[in-house]
Amino acid sequence: RATQNYAENRHEINLLLLADKQQQSHSTLTRLLRSGAVDALIVGHTTPEDSRLNALMQTRFRFLALGRSDLPAAYAWFDIDHLAGSQLAVGWSLAQGRQRIAWLGSNENSTRVRDRRQGYLTALGDVAPYAMAAVAPSRRAGYHQTREWLAEESAPEVIITDCAALAEGAALALQQAGRAAGENAILLAGWEGLPRDAILDHPIVAIRQATPHQAGEQVADMVIRLINGEPPETLQTLWQPWLQLPA
Template sequence: MSLKAIASILGLSVTTVSRALNGYDDVSPETRKRVEAEAERRGYRPNAAARRLKTGRANAVGLVFPGRTSPISDCRFSEMLLALDQRLAQQEIDLLLLVDKPHDGPRTLTRLLRSRVLDALIVTHTAPQDERLLSLQQKNFSFITLGRSDLPQPYAWLDVDHQQGSRQAVEACLRQGLTRIAWLGSDENTTFVRDRRQGFLDAIAEGAPFDIVAIPPSRRAGYQQSLAWLAQDVPPEAIITDSSALAEGAALALQQAQRLSGPQAVRLYAWEGLPREAIIDAPVTAIRQASQRETGDQLADMVVRMLNGAPPEQLQLLRQPWLEPASL
């Protein structure tokens, strides 16, 4: 099955079919869906070698994730990777996973760029001042970030309004008359950690928070810190966490202190709620964002548009979070 045959069946030009299958923006979504469906139905697969010779592309994109943590073992991160890989595969683009080693700086990325085995990079876990991204901009290499950074020039990014999500949690507490609100935050140097904390501070600016801590984002650390708070003469009325692991630790501490329910219950708010594999059920109000599958699909679409020449200013998407009330 050739492009010419698909074009004849659909009553389209070969050029339109080719541009639809390659993700160009000048093809309407309806036409693209028709072309993709017909190509899928007839088992059409473009010749990868011919495409490389024609376009000069490697037809490969690298995703950079930090070696200091284990995002691959996180089921949510894995869902995003699967959706991203599947959507890129539809465009005959390979996804390569690259470990960003601690203290290696941009050296690994520089070696990859010189080898010309990648057309673009996806960088996750961005820092406020990210030397990797600065290096990529200086080399004029295509990249998109999952998260944002403070860069001098426009760049492509997909992110969540982290400040808004934390503000919503604080405002929900204040509406319930809760004023002793504690922030249980991570100590990682990433932009989303900074922005989630800043949203909390902005929302509570008119009053004094109960306490703010920055600790390792682990269940143990969340448990120990929450126990320390509960041991005080006047404990917090609400705890807001910036990660699922910290939320589970806090929930375990509240359960042990019998503060999950009843008149002395401490309200618990958490970005993304409890982990799916959590060992405890607790009434947690989750700060939700788009599903990981949706994130992977959107990221893939933005990558394809970037490879087809869309400027960075057209590849910036800020999604809005929302509160999901506790179900228990």
């Protein structure tokens, strides 16, 4: 958890960021809100059935979710269209004449991870998935999973990852196997491209989204409006990702 103070129109605003992935109990949140020390909450790492959001909606306290859940009630949220981003990558792969498209995804329980995977499946249509993996979101896991696929008799033609760490691991495996360039190259696409501190340079189709600074400004504006009394159901913002092709 992290508490931050913001000055807006000479008023001090106290926000609490619930960034913990573990679920917060109803009693814990109730004690926190009754303290009166917090003006609004920002809830991160949302899950499809997020008990924290359920508890907060029962208290009628002001909060903004970073990501959506499957809960039917209206609440304020800011999100990226994760479904659409993966669909863009699959559509691009199919347009290159590639049909053996593998999904290298994270094993975290979050709406973001689920929606990125579902976007991959939806965009394939009648094309059968080559393979789907759910592993730890790390460079090591991406490397080992890609090595396993390369050992198959019919390797994938495209690998799409759901995070930058997995993409870097996959890129390393492809380069070591001599499959990064040339006629036998396996195309690599992934959410967020490669990490900024990646140890290698590899052509990748990056699924881009807003920068942290841009997203932060949007979230700050939405929280201020929420505190000023705007209804939560009017504060729901979905930004679109885009593809960045290799130079």
